[in-house]
Amino acid sequence: MGDSYSYSYDEECDYLFKAVMIGDSGVGKSNLLSRFAKDEFRFDSKPTIGVEFAYRNIKIADKIIKAQIWDTAGQERFRAITSSYYRGALGALLVYDITRRATFGNIKKWLKELREYSNSHMIIVLVGNKSDLSKNREVQEEEGKELAETEGLYFMETSALENLNVQDAFLQMFSKILENTVQKNLETKTNDQTKTMNVLQGRKEIINIDHEVTATKQSSCCYQ
Template identity: 75%
Template sequence: MFIVLFLFLVILMADSNSFEDQECDYLFKAVMIGDSAVGKSNLLSRFAKDEFRLDSKPTIGVEFAYKNIKVGDKLIKAQIWDTAGQERFRAITGSYYRGALGALLVYDITRRVTFENIKKWLHELREYGNSCMAIVLVGNKSDLTHSREVNEEDGKALAELEDLYFMETSAMENINVEDAFLQLIRKIYETTIQKNLEAKLNEPIPPIIQPGRQIINIVDEVTATKQYSCCYK
């Protein structure tokens, strides 16, 4: 119980801190999900700090990191959240997904069961997350080819079936790590721009009133005339 309360405090602090930095053009929150020990923490560490630890320990609850990314002429601050894959931390699910615009869905290519559990994580993501969320499916530990249990073709087939982006990565050898995150951030940016454009196009156009003129509701005038005539038949 104490751990869950502590995690909620961490989440609230992250949300409040996100509004303090006004230097960026956009602040995007993205989450990382998948089974425990698929390499989520090392992917985030490699992306945010270019670090990798062989002795990396399981995440306890939630961790997050920031990184500034340039997309076109816009500066985007990416807030990436990493969560524990263990079931005992699922109580924080709703708060974890709140405000997230994208997700990295990670499995371990050397453990078939982590790939089979992707549909469970995808269901949770679509249940609690934003309906327009950008999702990149990541098969991590691609450097361990001798221990591979999931073919790259399997990952591509699942991504195509579920309409996801797909990429294999290696946090250890720094293969495609930055590309995976950048692809996610760019997709979030494109979706955000598209939604802003649609919102502007759907805004009602206010009437233009020229000085000294009065707007007359013609429908009301016609209705009033008809009612007046009926009374004197």
């Protein structure tokens, strides 16, 4: 993603951002997470039971972000934790396997759940994983791009095995979260300043009496 990104593990963080990973079982969510958090790929990776999460500090521009990424089981029988899983999440990686069309077909189901339990400003990156297995491809890259465009998502194909675009997918998500957060904080600060100015200006009113006497009084009806 360019030179504006670097990595750090020991520095104090400016922000803590939670993100989640969702998608069918076996699409490679756990290996994407382990590749991002520890630069590891597990050939003997087993299905996630319940919820796992990892932390990693990253530097975006001049800010240190503590990235907290939650990974959950794709199997329906482990979905009882849904609401707590999404609570507080600002971003999501929505993952399918390019060699299994059924996992792509289920993306809209996952997207519906995601939008039901998360806030409307969540940053969502659609990820077509296992691009190293292109000879077994069942979902074309263009299909992923079209779905992302239709649903207002970001899109990227990745390979956890070859470490292709894995860092970029996570960093794109967290950079957009940071951008939104900074903008929101700026708007809040501006609104607070405007309200303060309105209060200060509204506490006094000039009363003209017969165009001769000018008096100043405190207005107490609307301000505490």
